[in-house]
Amino acid sequence: MAELSAGSTHAAVHPPGFHHQFEDMEQQHEAGNLGMWVFLVTEILFFGGLFASYTIYRSLYLPGFEAGSRLLDVKLGATNTAVLIGSSLTMALAVHAAQTGKRKALVLFLLLTMVLGAVFLGIKFDEYSTKWHHGLVPGLKWAPDEEMHNNAPLGSVELFFCFYFFMTGLHALHMLIGFGIMTVMTVKSWRGEFSPEYYAPIEVSGLYWHFVDIVWIFLFPLLYLIGGRY
Amino acid sequence: MSTAVMETPAASRVHYLNANYGIKSWLFTTDHKRIALLWLGSITFMFFIGGAAATLIRLHLIEPTGALVQPATYNKLFTIHGVVMIFFFLIPSIPAVLGNFLVPLMVGARDLAFPRINLLSWYLYIIGAIFVLYAILTGGVDTGWTFYTPYSSTYAHSQVIATALGVFIVGFSSILTGLNFIVTIHKMRAPGLTWFRLPLFIWAIYATSIIQILGTPVLAITIFLLGLERLLHVGIFDPAIGGDPILFQHLFWFYSHPAVYIMILPGMGVISELIACFSRKRVFGYAMVAYSSMAIAVLSFLVWGHHMFVTGQSVYAGLIFSVLSFMVAIPSAIKVFNWTATLYKGSISYDAPMLYALGFIGLFTMGGLTGLFLASLAVDVHLTGTYFIVAHFHYIMVGGAVMAYLGGIHFWWPKITGRLYPDGWARFAALIIFVGFNLTFFPQFVLGYLGMPRRYAVYPAEFQVLNVMSSAGASILGIGYLIPLIYLIWSIRYGPVAGPNPWGAKGLEWETPSPPPTENFEEIPVVTEEAYAYAEPEDGSHG
Amino acid sequence: MSGHVVSVRLYVTIFLALLLLTGLTTGVAFIDLGPYNTVAALAIAFVKMLLVVLFFMHVRYSSGLTKIVVLAGFFWLAILITFTLSDYFSRGLDNPPNGWGPSISAPPNP
Numbered sequence: 001m002a003e004l005s006a007g008s009t010h011a012a013v014h015p016p017g018f019h020h021q022f023e024d025m026e027q028q029h030e031a032g033n034l035g036m037w038v039f040l041v042t043e044i045l046f047f048g049g050l051f052a053s054y055t056i057y058r059s060l061y062l063p064g065f066e067a068g069s070r071l072l073d074v075k076l077g078a079t080n081t082a083v084l085i086g087s088s089l090t091m092a093l094a095v096h097a098a099q100t101g102k103r104k105a106l107v108l109f110l111l112l113t114m115v116l117g118a119v120f121l122g123i124k125f126d127e128y129s130t131k132w133h134h135g136l137v138p139g140l141k142w143a144p145d146e147e148m149h150n151n152a153p154l155g156s157v158e159l160f161f162c163f164y165f166f167m168t169g170l171h172a173l174h175m176l177i178g179f180g181i182m183t184v185m186t187v188k189s190w191r192g193e194f195s196p197e198y199y200a201p202i203e204v205s206g207l208y209w210h211f212v213d214i215v216w217i218f219l220f221p222l223l224y225l226i227g228g229r230y
Numbered sequence: 231m232s233t234a235v236m237e238t239p240a241a242s243r244v245h246y247l248n249a250n251y252g253i254k255s256w257l258f259t260t261d262h263k264r265i266a267l268l269w270l271g272s273i274t275f276m277f278f279i280g281g282a283a284a285t286l287i288r289l290h291l292i293e294p295t296g297a298l299v300q301p302a303t304y305n306k307l308f309t310i311h312g313v314v315m316i317f318f319f320l321i322p323s324i325p326a327v328l329g330n331f332l333v334p335l336m337v338g339a340r341d342l343a344f345p346r347i348n349l350l351s352w353y354l355y356i357i358g359a360i361f362v363l364y365a366i367l368t369g370g371v372d373t374g375w376t377f378y379t380p381y382s383s384t385y386a387h388s389q390v391i392a393t394a395l396g397v398f399i400v401g402f403s404s405i406l407t408g409l410n411f412i413v414t415i416h417k418m419r420a421p422g423l424t425w426f427r428l429p430l431f432i433w434a435i436y437a438t439s440i441i442q443i444l445g446t447p448v449l450a451i452t453i454f455l456l457g458l459e460r461l462l463h464v465g466i467f468d469p470a471i472g473g474d475p476i477l478f479q480h481l482f483w484f485y486s487h488p489a490v491y492i493m494i495l496p497g498m499g500v501i502s503e504l505i506a507c508f509s510r511k512r513v514f515g516y517a518m519v520a521y522s523s524m525a526i527a528v529l530s531f532l533v534w535g536h537h538m539f540v541t542g543q544s545v546y547a548g549l550i551f552s553v554l555s556f557m558v559a560i561p562s563a564i565k566v567f568n569w570t571a572t573l574y575k576g577s578i579s580y581d582a583p584m585l586y587a588l589g590f591i592g593l594f595t596m597g598g599l600t601g602l603f604l605a606s607l608a609v610d611v612h613l614t615g616t617y618f619i620v621a622h623f624h625y626i627m628v629g630g631a632v633m634a635y636l637g638g639i640h641f642w643w644p645k646i647t648g649r650l651y652p653d654g655w656a657r658f659a660a661l662i663i664f665v666g667f668n669l670t671f672f673p674q675f676v677l678g679y680l681g682m683p684r685r686y687a688v689y690p691a692e693f694q695v696l697n698v699m700s701s702a703g704a705s706i707l708g709i710g711y712l713i714p715l716i717y718l719i720w721s722i723r724y725g726p727v728a729g730p731n732p733w734g735a736k737g738l739e740w741e742t743p744s745p746p747p748t749e750n751f752e753e754i755p756v757v758t759e760e761a762y763a764y765a766e767p768e769d770g771s772h773g
Numbered sequence: 774m775s776g777h778v779v780s781v782r783l784y785v786t787i788f789l790a791l792l793l794l795t796g797l798t799t800g801v802a803f804i805d806l807g808p809y810n811t812v813a814a815l816a817i818a819f820v821k822m823l824l825v826v827l828f829f830m831h832v833r834y835s836s837g838l839t840k841i842v843v844l845a846g847f848f849w850l851a852i853l854i855t856f857t858l859s860d861y862f863s864r865g866l867d868n869p870p871n872g873w874g875p876s877i878s879a880p881p882n883p
Contacts, residue, residue: 045444048850049451053477203776546866
């Protein structure tokens with residue numbers, strides 16, 4: 001027979017940010033972390049559907065995919081990769097600042113993360129404009145120049161560009177959402193809502209941001225580099 | 231039947247139903263129990279929408295040449311029936327109503343881990359439902375609930391995008407619910423409540439949540455890609471640029487097969503609770519039943535190709551999927567054996583929930599066994615696309631999942647509302663449902679065996695008798711579903727007041743008043759005993 | 774309430790390693806290694822992902838449950854990819870009975 005506990009921990013300290021469905025801050029912190037990781041698993045499968053489809057079609061249409069890949073700007077892609085990795089560093093440093101109670105550093109690093117994210121999106125916008133100019137946008141403006149695809153079958157080049165836009169577009173959408181999250185976190189940090197005792201939202205936002213970085217870590221080689229640029 | 235202990239009438243005590251009044255206190259609630267009731271109302275509404283489509287289908291099929299609608303409309307009816315019943319009734323039903331209400335209570339917590347996300351999940355469902363209702367009202371959709379390309383992406387002139395959007399949004403509702411349950415079960419169990427002391431309902435919900443997390447995102451991206459292809463007139467399933475429509479099916483069924491386990495696993499969890507309580511015995515082989523839920527969650531992801539045996543999928547892949555489909559039946563069979571062993575030498579009482587549970591065991595077994603016929607590649611070549619399939623999945627989904635849902639609603643009704651319903655009417659309705667169900671769907675096994683194709687608006691005249699039998703059964707089934715609607719609503723006002731534990735059941739949810747206070751427990755309980763610790767039967771037989 | 778505090782120095786080291794690997798993978802793409810270009814690119818990406826997951830996302834210092842959750846996500850993606858690929862890779866292998874026409878193969882190269 002279940003007994004009622006004698007002195008429950010309900011009377012314990014209620015630090016700021018404590019939610020009462022939990023027994024204590026530690027349970028809340030662990031639950032928040034687990035929750036974000038479970039959510040990221042759903043994101044792995046969400047992007048994963050695209051990665052799986054890409055894998056299949058690449059195995060079937062390698063020449064077309066290579067031709068399409070060569071039409072992408074490797075320098076911009078590599079730069080963007082470095083930019084995003086840098087934003088992951090600043091994000092990790094933001095978490096560190098929160099853990100060590102440095103409010104100004106926290107705000108600074110969050111802002112830097114957003115700046116680098118904006119640089120990334122700016123470069124992507126530039127790339128998309130170039131593609132549009134060259135008629136390489138399936139469904140909306142598909143009219144590539146003859147010599148652009150080096151005699152590779154045009155259909156599979158268009159298929160490649162479907163993947164290029166769908167995958168980087170979905171990635172960019174996630175970055176925009178990340179922007180929104182970072183904005184909220186920056187405002188809250190500025191207001192001093194976080195401390196070494198309560199910084200879970202920063203940590204959890206960081207997990208999301210790093211995940212978006214990891215997606216790009218795979219998108220870059222799969223889209224830009226497997227094109228036989230030699 | 232247990233005695234209804236006359237407690238302090240609910241009206242004089244503060245509990246979750248009377249703690250706050252006004253519509254805002256319901257629409258902005260974060261109390262998992264109120265959210266469960268929001269879900270109850272919504273899915274009941276959608277059930278009747280899906281049921282209306284079914285009614286029209288069965289009316290239409292009374293005549294071989296079609297009694298009611300044009301073939302184009304018929305296509306819309308079975309599509310809407312499928313979309314609504316699967317995504318807007320079956321998938322949420324037990325998790326969102328019973329799971330939301332019971333999970334915190336059963337683990338001894340004050341709420342789920344993320345109450346606001348819980349509310350968001352319901353709002354996403356409502357938004358998704360609005361899109362689908364809009365699609366129904368503005369011409370309907372006729373692609374089948376499976377949305378196969380290229381029809382859905384290129385040739386259909388119906389409300390594909392609106393429906394797809396509705397399904398996409400409700401998918402996120404499902405993901406968030408699953409996420410909430412996983413975190414709650416891992417992190418918020420009461421002191422002493424180890425994993426193997428948990429009620430089997432919790433194990434079932436946990437396994438279901440894992441499937442929701444891992445499978446639903448793939449459906450989401452697939453629907454997203456379908457929508458893009460329809461809008462852009464080009465996409466990755468388009469053969470003109472080398473796309474393969476079969477890839478759509480791979481991605482679609484990667485989710486949709488596990489989805490059928492999302493629909494049945496919670497039902498199995500309910501049945502474990504009902505069988506234990508109404509046999510007054512521990513569930514036989516508790517650990518095996520818990521492990522089998524997890525095994526189902528894993529194996530369910532390895533069999534999706536059995537929906538694609540005749541689509542052009544490679545025979546070798548088909549072989550692998552066939553073997554794995556046989557294997558996935560094993561954990562389900564283990565559960566059936568364990569429930570039966572629980573009944574053996576139990577002290578059985580035939581209250582309405584138990585009638586539903588017993589019906590489940592028989593009907594689910596039939597549905598499951600016929601699934602093995604379909605898992606056999608060579609047999610499936612003949613049976614696929616026929617009414618045999620329709621009968622198979624309705625035995626599981628209606629004879630199984632819906633019966634479990636109704637059994638659970640009846641079992642926990644006193645806890646949820648603080649009222650008892652009239653038992654005589656409840657048992658009567660259960661029997662009507664059982665009879666109506668079998669009359670509706672057993673003839674469909676025969677029809678499928680004889681070769682009648684599914685999703686056809688007309689059929690050869692020689693099949694008419696069986697179709698009329700099926701339609702007659704459907705009318706009885708419909709009446710059977712209306713009866714509980716009436717007496718359950720009646721009981722809210724006029725039913726006898728229920729005590730904390732009218733069934734004498736074991737479980738933390740029965741150790742708090744009916745209806746529970748908003749914070750669930752005055753003090754968080756400490757658990758010291760195993761699950762289903764009913765008194766040992768006198769002759770020493772035990773599970 | 775505590776979480777593991779990783780040193781700034783370690784973060785910067787990981788960052789530099791990631792930049793290095795990015796440069797490496799870009800450079801390798803300009804050398805003809807035949808089929809190993811793909812292998813190299815994916816292997817480097819995998820290592821970069823590990824660095825981000827283990828250190829930036831603190832999984833190195835997290836509970837076993839977190840590690841299992843992460844592994845489960847990738848494992849399930851692997852199921853999706855391998856089982857679907859098994860269909861496409863085995864389509865050309867079967868010999869259909871007489872009269873069924875050419876074997877069902879991959880869609881024609883457009």
